[in-house]
Amino acid sequence: MKRFIYLTWTILFLPLHLLAQDELPRPVTNILSLRMGQGKMRDTYLTPLLYTGSGISLEGQRWRMHRNLDWTSWQLADIAFSTGEDHGHDSEAWAGRLRYRYGILRRWSDSLDPLTLDIRPESSPWSFYLGPYAGIDLGFDYNLKIASSNNPATARITTNLGAAGAVCYRFQTPAAQGMRVMLQAHAPLLGMGFCPEYGASYYETFYLDSSDHIFHFTSLHNQQDLDVQLAVDFPLAIIPWFRSFDSVLRLGGSYHIETMDINDITTRYSSFEFVIGWVYQYLPFSRRKASLLKRSPYDAY
Amino acid sequence: MHIDNSKSSRVAYGSRLASLYCLLSFIFCLSSCLDDDLMEQDDSLRGNFEAFWQTLDQHYCFFDEKGVDWDGVHRKYAPLFDDSIKTQFELFNVLDEMIDTLRDGHIDVYAPFNIARYWSWYEDYPNNYDDNLVREYYLGTNYWYTAGMQYVMYRRDSVAYVRYSSFNSAIGATNLDYVLALIRNANGLILDIRNNGGGSLANAVTLAERFATEKTLYGYIRHKVGRGHDDFSKPEPLYVEPPTDRMMWNASKRPVVILTNRHCFSAANNFVQIMRALDGTMTPDSLGILLPKMIKICGDRTGGGSGLPFESVLPNGWSMRFSACPMTDENGQSTESGIDPSPGLKVDMDSLSAFQNHCDDIIEAARQYIMEHTLAPRKEPESE
Numbered sequence: 001m002k003r004f005i006y007l008t009w010t011i012l013f014l015p016l017h018l019l020a021q022d023e024l025p026r027p028v029t030n031i032l033s034l035r036m037g038q039g040k041m042r043d044t045y046l047t048p049l050l051y052t053g054s055g056i057s058l059e060g061q062r063w064r065m066h067r068n069l070d071w072t073s074w075q076l077a078d079i080a081f082s083t084g085e086d087h088g089h090d091s092e093a094w095a096g097r098l099r100y101r102y103g104i105l106r107r108w109s110d111s112l113d114p115l116t117l118d119i120r121p122e123s124s125p126w127s128f129y130l131g132p133y134a135g136i137d138l139g140f141d142y143n144l145k146i147a148s149s150n151n152p153a154t155a156r157i158t159t160n161l162g163a164a165g166a167v168c169y170r171f172q173t174p175a176a177q178g179m180r181v182m183l184q185a186h187a188p189l190l191g192m193g194f195c196p197e198y199g200a201s202y203y204e205t206f207y208l209d210s211s212d213h214i215f216h217f218t219s220l221h222n223q224q225d226l227d228v229q230l231a232v233d234f235p236l237a238i239i240p241w242f243r244s245f246d247s248v249l250r251l252g253g254s255y256h257i258e259t260m261d262i263n264d265i266t267t268r269y270s271s272f273e274f275v276i277g278w279v280y281q282y283l284p285f286s287r288r289k290a291s292l293l294k295r296s297p298y299d300a301y
Numbered sequence: 302m303h304i305d306n307s308k309s310s311r312v313a314y315g316s317r318l319a320s321l322y323c324l325l326s327f328i329f330c331l332s333s334c335l336d337d338d339l340m341e342q343d344d345s346l347r348g349n350f351e352a353f354w355q356t357l358d359q360h361y362c363f364f365d366e367k368g369v370d371w372d373g374v375h376r377k378y379a380p381l382f383d384d385s386i387k388t389q390f391e392l393f394n395v396l397d398e399m400i401d402t403l404r405d406g407h408i409d410v411y412a413p414f415n416i417a418r419y420w421s422w423y424e425d426y427p428n429n430y431d432d433n434l435v436r437e438y439y440l441g442t443n444y445w446y447t448a449g450m451q452y453v454m455y456r457r458d459s460v461a462y463v464r465y466s467s468f469n470s471a472i473g474a475t476n477l478d479y480v481l482a483l484i485r486n487a488n489g490l491i492l493d494i495r496n497n498g499g500g501s502l503a504n505a506v507t508l509a510e511r512f513a514t515e516k517t518l519y520g521y522i523r524h525k526v527g528r529g530h531d532d533f534s535k536p537e538p539l540y541v542e543p544p545t546d547r548m549m550w551n552a553s554k555r556p557v558v559i560l561t562n563r564h565c566f567s568a569a570n571n572f573v574q575i576m577r578a579l580d581g582t583m584t585p586d587s588l589g590i591l592l593p594k595m596i597k598i599c600g601d602r603t604g605g606g607s608g609l610p611f612e613s614v615l616p617n618g619w620s621m622r623f624s625a626c627p628m629t630d631e632n633g634q635s636t637e638s639g640i641d642p643s644p645g646l647k648v649d650m651d652s653l654s655a656f657q658n659h660c661d662d663i664i665e666a667a668r669q670y671i672m673e674h675t676l677a678p679r680k681e682p683e684s685e
Contacts, residue, residue: 047614048352050341087341090618145620149612197534199360199525199625201609203502208522210537264527 026065027112030280033059033231035254037273039082041095044266045154045196046143051093055082055271069112072129074164076101076186082271091145095269101186103133103164111170127168133186135160141267150201156260156267158218160188162225178235178248185228193218195262213263222261229254233279250277344616346392347382352615353396353410354379357403359528362608362627366635367404371530374402389617393417405637406566407610407624422563422604422639429562429601429650429663430495438659440464445483448476454487460668461487465508468500468568472507474547481511481548489556489671491664495600499567502609509541509575512552512596514585516542519578520571521633522609524626536629541575553584553592554676558667560600561642567606571628573598573640574607578631580643595674599646600663605639646670 035057042050057080064073080097109127111120139156146152166184171177196205197213204210216222231252236242252275260267342352354375364371378395386392393410397417400408410417439462444453449470452463461484484490509519521536543549550557559576561569576596583591608624615621629635641647648666655661 048342048356049614049616086614086616086618088344088616088618091614091620143614145614145618146612149622150609150625151611197524197526198528198532199362199611200534201524201611201626203609204522204524204537204626207503208537208539212534213526 026067026069026283028065028282028284029061029063030282031059031061031063031250031277032280033061033250033275033277035059035078035080035273035275037254037271039084039256039269039271039273041082041084041093041141042266042268043093043141043154046093046141046146046151047091049086049091050268051084051086051091053082053084053093055080055095055273057081057097057273059277065107069109070107071131072105072107074101074103074105074129074131074133076135091143093144094142095139097137097139099135099137101133101135101162101164103131103162103186105129105131105164105166109168125170125172127166127170129164129166129168129184131164133162133164135162135188137188150203153202154196156194158188158191158193158223158260160191160218160225162186162188162191175238177238178233179238180233181231182233182252183228183230185226187226188218188223190217190219191223192216193223193260193262195260195265198264216262218260218262223259225258227254227256229275231275231277248279248281250275250279342616346386346389347379349392349615349617349619350378350382350386350395353399353621356613356615356621357408357623358530360525360611360613360625361403361408361623362523362525362533362625363403363405363637364530366627366637369403374399390414405608405624406604406606407608407622409622410615411620411622413619422566422606426563427601427649428564430564431650431652431655431661432496434655434659434661435464435493435664439661439664445480447480448472450476450480452480452484454484455668458668458672459486459488460491460671461489462491462493462664464493466494466497468497468502468504468572470500470504472504474507474544477508477511478548481550485548486677487555488675488677489558490550491558491560491667491671493560493664494565494569494572495560495562495663496564497566497569498564499569499606502568502571505568505572505575506541509572509579510544511547512550512557512576512579512594513541513543514549514582514594516540517578517582518631519575520628520630520636522626522628533627536633539628541579551584552579552594552596553586556595556597556671556674558597558599558646558670560663560667561598561603561640562601562663563604563639565603567610570603570606570636570640573603574628574630574636577640577643592676597643597646597667597670598640599642599667599670600648602639602641603636605637607636 039055040050040052057078059078062075077100082095084093107129111123111127137158140153142153164186166182168180168182171179193216194214195216205214229252231250234249234251236245236247236249254273254275257270358371378399386395393412393415396410400417400419404419406419406422408419440451440453444451449467450463450465454461518538519541520539522539523533523536526532526534559573561573565573577598579594580596581593583593585591607628609626610622611625612620612622648663650662
């Protein structure tokens with residue numbers, strides 16, 4: 001039995017092993033960020049009022065270069081929660097969001113040597129990324145003032161194809177070695193979205209299973225969503241007191257605006273948030289492959 | 302890997318500029334045109350009046366049925382805000398008067414100091430219910446109580462009496478199983494929902510389905526699909542169907558009488574509508590003979606309230622409620638203004654008799670109906 005399992009395993013995965021042996025590992029960057037700031041929200045399914053308050057979100061990003069360094073896979077997942085009050089502080093609303101995006105971005109940069117993954121000394125400090133992504137967004141709004149009504153909350157579900165892009169500048173002066181500034185943005189362009197009908201109750205939609213006109217084609221004509229982040233990646237080692245730390249700190253700001261106009265229901269969100277994060281770069285290599293590299297590349301975007 | 306540095310650098314330079322241009326253009330265009338919508342609403346007295354008027358104008362569902370000229374209401378009250386309305390109390394009074402024009406118990410404005418409302422749907426009619434009388438002489442102190450239902454079985458005629466005062470009280474399937482099992486040998490069932498102002502429609506359906514033997518149409522619901530007064534969806538049929546493996550009530554042999562008054566509103570009105578639809582539907586007995594269900598409504602006309610209400614909030618923080626989704630009965634007839642008792646069972650309470658003889662005329666009429674129509678084999682009741 002053991003022999004059979006070993007044989008099956010070998011037949012199935014031998015081609016992958018052989019392929020992998022010819023490849024160098026490609027850099028991966030993970031970014032874990034906490035975003036905190038102020039936001040506004042409005043959902044006319046619940047009330048036409050604008051709610052202003054604060055929000056917090058936890059965001060994870062993963063950038064992984066492909067074999068020829070011209071393409072990068074990009075993943076983003078975040079979970080957010082925000083609360084807001086109307087301007088008279090008489091009513092309160094909550095909102096939550098869960099997002100996932102997976103994109104393949106074209107990379108324009110000559111910073112890395114494709115064979116050794118070393119940073120080229122004469123390379124341009126700029127890197128550019130642009131490409132499509134697919135994603136899913138889940139969200140809800142809940143109004144505490146009308147919590148006991150038939151319309152206390154509303155849900156948002158969208159699946160999207162969108163565009164993501166980034167511009168990265170790498171400082172090359174010895175004093176700021178390893179510092180980078182990154183401007184990135186992503187926006188859905190078309191997809192499908194759930195929205196209740198103008199005056200339909202969730203009782204009717206789900207209890208009575210009345211699902212007419214609740215799924216809609218979304219595009220820029222009825223959904224605009226833009227998430228922009230400007231951040232500085234800051235190696236702690238450039239500070240004399242933190243010489244022994246090899247961590248990279250991310251500090252920055254983000255701006256997110258999201259609107260949806262479906263079934264005469266208007267949904268608006270916007271937020272300005274402070275970003276603090278931890279950037280973790282690594283090469284997914286074995287010890288044998290490590291011998292092929294002189295050192296770990298620093299520029300993993 | 303061979304790289305042509307000169308060619309690649311030219312291509313890369315152009316590509317960088319293009320991508321940067323696209324990215325920045327996209328960001329600036331989108332953000333500048335989107336942020337305009339995130340403006341506060343006008344919180345002046347006039348602004349709140351307009352918000353209230355507009356919310357109803359766009360969402361209220363009974364303008365045509367009630368023949369209300371809502372634009373005329375605006376023309377009447379809007380000029381007052383130019384000079385005479387100066388305080389929030391005066392604003393409140395105006396909104397209260399506007400509510401009165403709609404004659405709908407589902408419309409309220411909740412201010413911190415008062416509730417603007419229309420309660421004439423029951424205040425202008427006989428009460429037909431005396432809570433002290435029921436508690437003292439029809440429930441006593443040894444009644445059983447679960448899931449908002451107080452119930453007892455009368456030793457004299459073996460009639461079960463269940464008092465359910467609010468559809469806000471959640472009804473569990475197991476609760477109902479026990480109640481129906483404990484009163485299963487009764488000659489009939491009196492279900493007293495007088496003064497029941499409504500609650501959850503789901504509770505009304507949960508209770509009513511124990512009297513159904515097959516999927517039965519009991520009405521239709523619609524909702525607004527746009528801001529126009531007659532922008533409605535197609536009617537969505539509403540069905541009640543019996544649950545599987547649950548304790549049921551055989552209304553073909555043991556009549557059910559629902560006691561109503563003008564204070565039966567909203568979900569209670571819907572419950573009566575469902576039960577009325579079940580009346581007369583056939584149930585096979587043990588020999589396969591089809592017998593019509595005996596489900597009757599006794600007492601006074603219900604208060605109505607067939608619109609599923611939504612809520613919203615005004616700029617000053619006052620919340621408001623209004624009918625948003627109209628429901629009709631199985632024949633497409635509105636029950637917004639109430640449901641009449643079954644023929645021959647329109648009964649008003651005699652207050653003097655209630656006081657002197659401790660007699661609830663509506664309950665007594667229901668008991669009489671049950672004893673005249675029950676097909677249950679006569680047995681000694683098990684409990685009281």
